[in-house]
Amino acid sequence: MSLPVLKAADFASDQDVRWCPGCGDYSILAQMKKVLPELGVPREKIVFVSGIGCSSRFPYYMNTYGMHSIHGRAPTFATGLKSTRPDLMVWVITGDGDALSIGGNHFIHVLRRNLDINIVLFNNRIYGLTKGQYSPTSTEGQVTKSTPMGSIDHPLSPLSVALAAEATFVARSLDAHVKHLGAVLKRASEHKGTSLVEVYQNCNVFNDGAMAYAQEKKQRADNVVELEHGKPLVFGKNNEKAIRLVGTHLEIVERSEVPDDDLLIHDEKDPNPSIQMMLARMRYPEMPEPIGVLRDVDNVATYDEQINAQVELAKETRGEGDLDKLFHAGDTWVVD
């Protein structure tokens, strides 16, 4: 059966998009609408689940099934949904506050269970919807409405936390780098198991330019390294710099000074996440920050697969449940 060919516009719902003009969310929405038609999944088989935050209004703008839920809990709704409806493609849309502050626990647990869903985490390092308090990804010393003397919390890295939970797909992209973003979203959708995509997203109202070092084209070459499986980690305007592993530390080298064979080769398939964890810890300004797929490991059983497999196995071995048999099993007696 050939599916009708859909266009990006077919994925737009009839609701007015209500983000601030200039918000990075628009770009992510656009890329999502562009990528989905390429997947060949009918719209009615797709569900977007979100929490609360600017980013979490996303489902309203997609002409698919959707649930704008409560703050921080999107992964849990997705768990109930996907466990019972493995036929659906489920996307979770979340923000840095939603996923890592109130929702940090569900975030870890869905990743460790490896539920077959895709999580897109819009990281603007601020609480947008509540008008500008700091978030778990805000930098130390950041002055916001709730930290007039500067934040004293050490920021969390969603990628590190995900890897510690043994996530099977971990990636990062930028709202400003639309091609890259589209490609990463597509990769995420293709992964079996939980995919996490962190997207650096500019909140031009409350945290404008927080990630300009990565987002702005001019600065990007020096501050960002684009990961490619099997390729060395090179960056710089003329690809003149690279990353080398020395012992258990990563360091920046000039390519002119180091033979190519000494450079770190990216292996997103390595089942041992050690090196991927080191990548996740690379932080501007000391290091360039990696974008692309850090990890993509495929042979881990998914939660939905297994919960359903146990049901199938039980039915096979014990026969489809029969109420009458259940009720009469064990000690009974007859009154007549």
Place this chain on the structure above:
Amino acid sequence: MSLPVLKAADFASDQDVRWCPGCGDYSILAQMKKVLPELGVPREKIVFVSGIGCSSRFPYYMNTYGMHSIHGRAPTFATGLKSTRPDLMVWVITGDGDALSIGGNHFIHVLRRNLDINIVLFNNRIYGLTKGQYSPTSTEGQVTKSTPMGSIDHPLSPLSVALAAEATFVARSLDAHVKHLGAVLKRASEHKGTSLVEVYQNCNVFNDGAMAYAQEKKQRADNVVELEHGKPLVFGKNNEKAIRLVGTHLEIVERSEVPDDDLLIHDEKDPNPSIQMMLARMRYPEMPEPIGVLRDVDNVATYDEQINAQVELAKETRGEGDLDKLFHAGDTWVVD
């Protein structure tokens, strides 16, 4: 001023201890009572805060201040307490379910904030108090009351998660290895910042022997490696085996076959946690499991220190708050 010299018994409250006979919790309690007098902190300056679980009854048995709170939230009570009362020594007592299931988020956040408290996580890989359901640290396939066909969740490693949250002190010990346990608890108490001590604890009623490979003296030598700062990782009955780092992977080697210089030397002070993360991922039966201090990094500011420093700074720069001045600042007018 010389403090009265206290004995272990002085730290016992008047309440009957009510764990199952044979429970590993007794040993941890005994070690705690042994270690505390060595610290020279008066009993009234010590507070034990716990969640809910068998392990969390701990505070009732200590003749200090204590709070048996609600499930999973102990770190948050400790945060309010220690932030306002930095003069107190605060211990958090928690279980694998308490800390990692319902309490996973607070666990991460207290660690990233580096509040100056000590967390002791009793890991028996089971829910004891609710009589035997699986926990986030239960092994895959484990059969429990709630998983008659075997658990399908991939277990969490508290040490990995802690390191991903950039914890500054991370250690592990065994209830059965009392000397080691005492020493580790002491080390934890001496650390400035959040200390996490995972203790393998035997629940002889619902998960007896789950960690026998590490707990039983006979098996321990082959399955456990005791970390010592600056020393190579050696293990085996005759210390005949060791760990070597190859690229970004750890492997077991026969010491007879490898020069000592090639062995991995443990560095708990390395600010870069990469290698410590690799240690945290060593799992029986593939690898021996590390016990001792994985990480102890001291120069990270603590939350309580900083929240109070901001208050002090504000008082210094703006003067101790004056209500009258506050009320009259800005536009006011007089009606007469």
Place this chain on the structure above:
Amino acid sequence: MTTRKIQFMTTTKHVKSVSGITVRLAGDSGDGMQLLGTQLTNTSALAGNDVATFPDFPAEIRAPRGTRAGVSGFQVQFAKEEIFTPGDTLDALVVMNPAALVTNVQDLRKGGILIANEDGFTEKDFKLAKVEANPLEATVINDSYRLIKVPMTQLTRAAVSEHGLSPKIADRCKNFFAMGLVYWLFGRSLDPTLRFIENKFGKKPDVAAANVAALRAGWAFGETTEAFGESYQVEAAELTPGTYRNMMGNQALAWGLVAASKLSGKELFYGTYPITPASDILHELTKHKNFGVRTFQAEDEISAMCATIGAAFGGTMAVTASSGPGIALKAEAMGLGMMLELPMVVVNVQRGGPSTGLPTKTEQSDLLQALFGRNGESPIPVIAPQSPADCFNTAIEAWRIATECMVPVMLLSDGYIANGSEPWKIPTIDTLPKIEIKHPVDNNDGEPFLPYLRNENLGRPWAIPGTEGLMHRVGGLEKEHETGNVSYDPANHQLMTETRAAKVAKIAERIPEQEVFGEPSGDLLVVSWGGTYGACLTAVRRCQQAGHRVSHAHLRYLNPFPRNLGELLKSFDRVLVPELNMGQLRMLLRSEFLVDCIGYNKVQGKPFAVSELIQQIETHVPSPVAV
């Protein structure tokens, strides 16, 4: 399956026929009292008696041996008449140690039989139980009760050593000795327990043999010793014909959910987080994966609630359960479930509150939380089972209401019902009410789909993902009437708020009118709900027999109330509302009907005794008229 004609073991002693017996077995939590109680219950049920049980666990998993905190009790009443409670005062009490004696003997009626395991009364045991001297020697004990001291440990050892088994094994099976003795005393057949031993210990033949030997030795002791002059016999009750089994409340609830799933053609998703006393529902349900049951042990109650909503959105029968503190955690998400108007069942097996409270004890103090424990105007239906077996029907009814109205339904069970048991007449499957669910199908007529269009019950269509053309978005922001789009329109908010309230209120049109046990008017109406049914009914019945003009109305529906309830209340001079809380139903009744209901409130972690209810009733009614 067995028929109810059971051969009584042949005793040579005198057999006294009695109408019912209440017995409590009490010992250390390591002594196997719960097993003993369950066996006695099943055996009595198989003997055709009506039975009702009340297990009472210690709070600790294994509190220190021999202490008062470690005492585990199991009470059972079996009778030849229909009974509704496990009994107030005990006819017989079996105690394995001093702690069990001192914590239980006050419930034994004067002259009742007190059987004590003499071997459990050593100096060490007195210390553990914090008693000064041997209570078995206390005059007050010897004067008040028929004390029979049995050296159970020794006798069991002897019985077992005959078969060449070690004393260590023997000590573990002294509960079977006690069981044998109790069976002799009440003329019970050993067969069901022999079968049980066979099933349970078949793989360990020496243990099985020891238990059998102990059991028979206990019976023989009763038959032989002079301490017992006679045994008692309770004839079979006149129950409605049918096939019966013994059911515990949590099991009945689990089975009811499974049945509801079958009856509605839906597979069941059960998302939960362990908590006493709700966990056993999980343990039971997860055994039935072959019914298409998926159980999800979530990371916490919030996750459990949300996963339940997620599953409901996907079109599955979705259920969650917890107890007080866990229900509190579900509050925010429950509000979302209400706003999304998706069907689901939320079970609260209530326990002693507030906060962590008394986790292993019973209470009815979460009724107002069920009604009002969410932010904003957030009405949901609330229903409550009245007895262990009734949990089965209530579970089905909860799912029926949920699907008819597209709303989360709260089912309020409690620890007393959950752990208690009674005979359950097994229903014929096709007499169970079908639950019809219709999902809207493809919408190809080009009209925009209206996810919040309402039917005659004010329910909305349950359109599920995967259905072409019905794509829509739901969420917790106020939604526009019919379209379900986000709306900040003031009038719409009023409309939607009123509609959600009306939807729940309208349920009253479809549920049965409130029934009354007794006359429809009179001096006093006793109004109760939930697990206090049996005690209230029994008390009212006795008062009626004593000539009082008192009736009983037991509410299954707590929100909305049955439509005739107001009138009913006003037909009585007084209304008494006994509750295991500080007056929560009373407050609702007063507010709704402006009737000056009187409360009788007990918060002791224990069910009502029939006697205390009778006393209460009597203080509120005139002396009986001669009838």
Place this chain on the structure above:
Amino acid sequence: MTTRKIQFMTTTKHVKSVSGITVRLAGDSGDGMQLLGTQLTNTSALAGNDVATFPDFPAEIRAPRGTRAGVSGFQVQFAKEEIFTPGDTLDALVVMNPAALVTNVQDLRKGGILIANEDGFTEKDFKLAKVEANPLEATVINDSYRLIKVPMTQLTRAAVSEHGLSPKIADRCKNFFAMGLVYWLFGRSLDPTLRFIENKFGKKPDVAAANVAALRAGWAFGETTEAFGESYQVEAAELTPGTYRNMMGNQALAWGLVAASKLSGKELFYGTYPITPASDILHELTKHKNFGVRTFQAEDEISAMCATIGAAFGGTMAVTASSGPGIALKAEAMGLGMMLELPMVVVNVQRGGPSTGLPTKTEQSDLLQALFGRNGESPIPVIAPQSPADCFNTAIEAWRIATECMVPVMLLSDGYIANGSEPWKIPTIDTLPKIEIKHPVDNNDGEPFLPYLRNENLGRPWAIPGTEGLMHRVGGLEKEHETGNVSYDPANHQLMTETRAAKVAKIAERIPEQEVFGEPSGDLLVVSWGGTYGACLTAVRRCQQAGHRVSHAHLRYLNPFPRNLGELLKSFDRVLVPELNMGQLRMLLRSEFLVDCIGYNKVQGKPFAVSELIQQIETHVPSPVAV
């Protein structure tokens, strides 16, 4: 500080004296309407008027420009008499675009002044606002109102270019043009706003200059154009002598907490998680670290609540705040706080519910949640402020009750109060009530310390860590009377449950009796609580003036109720309870006093209009008697 004598700018036109003006400023959320409103409010307050405001934000941070969803409004009433609401119908409306016009004009009284920024009414703007044609040309608009079209953008550009500034800067300051015009119209001084510009834009002199130019141009436009025949003047109100400032509710609440901390000699710990409309309390408090204020932005509301309890255990003044969904999340931990009997304040700034609801709108629908939103019997005191400035006193009172009774106190504010503002008479510090707190000190007499021994208020000692000899353990399991040890004793549970209830009930002995505005008996008593105070009072006052026998009782104490409340209710023929919910206080009153209270319930995310209340009152009272 300024004195209230303000020089009116010298207008050459006719000045009409009026007793009060209600004006609303409405435009796109990017148009700076909130700033404009705040300035007009402050200026009017400085002019000695009584003022009351009602800002109304869009739900989105920056909804799409020009759309109806993006309209931001600010309403202010200023008057020469004491006023209690921001006014019902508008005397004047300023609109910056068609969306603002169509969403607001229905509130303008017939014949009212409608000022429109003509330059904001282009074809593009019509499309964005989804209007067919130019509404400024609609007959109904022109016939009903005194429409004055002002090309604000052009005029601002012109004003600004004179000073050599770019049109881009100009466009950003057209709100100051509008402000100048409004100031002219109502005879307001430019001085306070000139000062404000100086302070705010001092560092960007060109922006400051542009704003000043625009402001003056607006004033000049009013003075010059023929469109305005006269301006209006509202004389200073007769307020109690003293120094005043304008206060918003959340600010007053924050300051009240700071004051309570000073008054009790405690530093303040504020644990919270951001949520609309409570976040501004955090933003305000965190500015005052020099008062020893520690703010903790937690990872979620549960953490915020628990950290608050932790701080309270440590002996600090501990407070948390949130709104509906966040309060739901705090439920479990709040129950623990109640069980631990530690003093703390929990603030709920209520918003439109249920679930996520209408976050930027106001409602009073969390009252029952405050009372019953926890598992088990979990009584806590509940109080509510009546107006923005009253938040100050209520915060102090909450902390006073908390420390007297050792109990968490719930303070129920709402979005309307939180964002509204009114003049606040600055108190002299030493007239504020001291709050005395005594911590037990070293216990060297050898007697065991009793952490649950009670004083005359039934409060327990607040013994804090660090105190020698008073070591004790608290927790959520039921505690033994006096010792505080874990206890499963049935009678103890009853005792403790009753004691916790009695402790809260006893507060009624110490709080003032309920006051009545009007006669102590009559045809109708209007009972209200929280933010509806102003509207209810104004309505009752007008009805009294019209000769109706109606009085008003506004409750600050919702749990327990004032001790004379029942009698009061019974002194009136009827009781009307207007609430911005479905009847939550009404339900409590009915239940407690068995009085058939009538509800008037509005859930539209908006406050009551005085007119609708008057209408309601009139339907419930006989026609006025000639007086």
